[in-house]
Amino acid sequence: MKGVVFVIILSLWVFQISPVIAENEAVFSPEGGIKETLLKEMESTTSTLDLAIHEMTSPDLAQGLLKAKQRGVKVRIIADSKQAKIKSSQITSLIHQGVQVKVLGGKGKGVMNHRFAVFDGKRVVTGSCDWSNASEKRNYENLIILRDSEVVSSYQKEFDRLWREKRIIK
16 A cells, blocks of 8 residues: 555656646658648637748748638738748738738848747747748758747747837838
């Protein structure tokens, strides 16, 4: 009986001091499923989707953002001011369809070079990939999904800081 009590107490102690480990996930391209992963994350989002992106040229990913918005998800995008003006950019189309977008240039001649999204304040996707067809089909890219609440909070704070940024270029 004492052995059973010891095991129970030891188990409770171990669970009390061991950190909860969030499951992270890594995805690689070309053709490794980055686009499908992003679409799946968008489909499971219920309240907010904050995207900071350098380049957005994928019609499929833009459509995923619009579907999220139509379901009532609050979608906000910060994109690079120069990349948003290129012919293949989906940013202008998203703006015309009512998505909240800010375009931001870096300091001096810098660029808005982030590539991350915060889903429902609970998950972050980040990595080397732009939201483009080239990132899925031709480039060697990576995407990681992070679920650690402290890390997600850091990304959310960075997005919110950028959203308040005064150096907006239209």
